[in-house]
Amino acid sequence: MSLDPSYITPGKDFDRDTNYIEDRITQDGRDGWPVEPGRYRLVAARACPWANRTTIVRRLLGLEGVISLGLPGPTHDKNSWTFDLDPGGVDPVLGIExxxxxxFARFPDYPRGITVPAIVDVTSGQVVTNNYPQITLDFETEWIAHHRAGAPDLYPQALRAEIGEVANLIFHDVNNGVYKCGFAGSQKSYERAYDALFARLDWLEERLAGQRYLVGDTITEADIRLFTTLARFDAVYHGHFKCNRNKLSEMPVLWAYARDLFQTPGFGDTIDFNQIKKHYYVTHVDINPSGIVPKGPDAAAWLAPHSRADLGGRPFGTGTPPEPPLPAERIVN
Known part of the structure; x- marks a missing residue:
């Protein structure tokens, strides 16, 4: 597979293209895409932290029987994610490789990167949206009639402003911050991103010392957005992206917080460490030209006791944990 080596622009900061397809799937169908069970397929690679958010929310809300899941493999070439894990390399529902x-079925001259997560209209085979921050918010608000009994409120109305503020800080300094380090085109841009990343992690360490979750006393959208980066930190970002002031496992509060979420149904059961490592270490040939994938760290450490329940909090609020993953979606690390 010919992989794209152009992640780094010499002399430049990493600048993420955040121009996505802004169509939304809504109850009123105002963009032409009404909420309709069975109509849409979520395409979300296990390796990708942005896609991982959508698989967690889908699990927590019990949308597995409403929105199907397509799983590309962990690597991709310069053109696209591919369905190389499926028999014949073809997605069994969409019938595409x-x-x-x-x-291209919707935009024949689509000029930007082909990103996950993406939602595809099964009947037409056309992409609906790849606007990952909006996808999870819409799962939480527009699909509410199809949530499972006992589904948690991940985006409480009274906390939305604070969730947005915290999530914005986390995006710039942590979620995207690790990429600003890893794809920096100069020493100065790397050090600037590095300093911002660890200043924010220190801020989170302090914030979470006295409260179990980021906003309020239940799991919210903010926790989900932070978790997918923390889950990849020691396995990938610490070494591969040079985020090496310390490991996550050397930050006692954040490490316990991350383990607490990992051991919560709907979180750790979406994490495939093998695919995560393969994606970063094989795809980013300009950073790791050998393509060698590290064996460690030992994923068993994620199951160690965390004692975060001593802080109180109710993971699912007045709701309940989700059922175990569907057999076809279970992960073996």
Whole structure:
């Protein structure tokens, strides 16, 4: 597979393209895409932290029987994510080999990167949206009639402003901050991103010392957005992206917080460490030209006791944990 080596622009900061397809799937169908069980397929690679958010929310809200899940493999070439894990390399529902085909079915001259997560309209085979921050918010608000009994409120109305503020800080300094380190094109841009990343992690360490979750006393969208980066920190970002002031496992509060979420149904059961490591270490050939994938760290450490319940809090509020993953979606690390 020919992989794209152009992640780093010499002399430049990493600048993420955040221009996504802004169509939304809503109850009133105002963009032409009404909420409709069975109509849409979520395409979300296990390796990708942005896609991982959508698989967690889908699990927590019990949308597995409403929105199907397509799983590309952990690596991709310069053109697209591919369905190389499926028999014959073809997605069994969409009938395509590359996610790119769904984008081109709607936009024949689509000029940007083919990203996950993406939602595809199964009947037409056309991509609906790849706007990952909005996808989870819409799962939480527009699909509410199809949530499972006992589904948690991940985006409480009274806390939305604070969730947005915290999530914005986390995005710039942590979620995207690790990429600003890893894809920095100069020493100065790397050090600037490095300093911002660890200043924010220190801020989170302090914030979470006295409260179990980021906003309020239950799991919210803010926790989900932070978790997917923390889950990849020691396995990938610490070494591969040079985020090496310390490991997550050397930050006692954040490490316990991350383990608490990992051991919560709907979180750790979406994490495939093997695919995560393969994606970063094989795809980013400009950073790791050998393509060698590290064996460690030992994932068993994620199951160690965390004592975060001593802080109180109710993981699912007045709701309940989700059922175990569907057999076809279970992960063996």
């Amino acid at each position: 590359r996610l790119q085909q769904a984008f």
